[in-house]
Amino acid sequence: MKQPTDSVNSLTDSLAVHDFIRSRRTRVARVLSWLRRCDDTFGYANLGGTDLAEAELAGLDLHASNFHKTHLCGADLSNTDLRRCNFRDADLRATVLRGANLRASNLRGAQLHAADLTGANLTRASLRGAHADQHTQWPDDFDWQARGVVGD
DSSP: OOOHHHHHHHHHHHSOHHHHHHOTTTHHHHHHHHHHHTTTBOTTOBOTTOBOTTOBOTTOBOTTOBOTTOBOTTOBOTTOBOTTOBOTTOBOTTOBOTTOBOTTOBOTTOBOTTOBOTTOBOTTOBOTTOEEOTTOBOOTTOOTTTTTOEEO
């Protein structure tokens, strides 16, 4: 079984992560192909500032990964392990996070307009300064205003 750090190191060593992900023609196809070869385990990845718009990442193990300022608009992250991830200032507009585990994740300043967080685990997640609108779907009984989310 591959260790999360082995997966990250082999990707970092063998590919110029920022360069190929930023290539609009191949960004999502190559990342997804590589992630699937990692037996759906890709924790501790540094994907900060990358463009993963509309990516199909449902069901992956991406715990403790860095998505700081990552563009994930319209991506499918449903039922994904996102524990302790950094989504600070990330673009999560219209992102599907249904059933995702976001326990102890940093979502400060994230754009959550029209995001679907139905059934997501937001225990100890930091949401202060995140932005949402009337189309954002929250887990049942979740008080987003008490958690510091800004309504736009």
